[in-house]
Amino acid sequence: MGDVLVVPEAYGLGPIEVTAISGDEVEMVAPLxxxxxxxxxCSGGGGTxxxxxxxxxxxxxxxxxxxxNDAMSLKIAEIxxxxxVLRIGSAG
Structure with a gap:
């Protein structure tokens, strides 16, 4: 936990920090x-x-x-x- 992922500014988010991994969900926080x-x-349940x-x-x-933000793809590939394992890329 505590890993920080820096994403391109075009995605509308600052660095994404993983704050918890529990059971079948990953919790993350990020500044806008x-x-x-x-x-x-946001599949598998969860929300924002x-x-x-x-x-x-x-x-x-x-x-x-x-x-x-219609710009970034975020996939929780495996827990x-x-x-x-998170996969982040451009949407589309």
Missing amino acids: TRSGFSVAG SSNGGGGVTMKCGEGPAATI RKGAA
């Missing part, structure tokens, strides 16, 4: 770098919430990729023994 935030398809101060908390499970 522009106004507005959208997420579609405002983190105050211009940030967001995301919880996602394994499965198809979520689309963040095992307190570790997770």
Whole structure:
């Protein structure tokens, strides 16, 4: 836990920090770098919430990729023994 993933500014998020891995979900927090935030398809349950101060908390499970801000693809590829494999790329 505590791993930080720096993503391109065009995705609308600052560095994404993994804050918890529990069971079948990964929890992450990230500051927003522009106004507005959208997420579609955070599979395997989970969701997003405002983190105050211009940030967001995301919880996602394994499965198809979520689309963040219509710009970034986030896929939880695998969760095992307190570790997770995340795949991040451009959406589309």
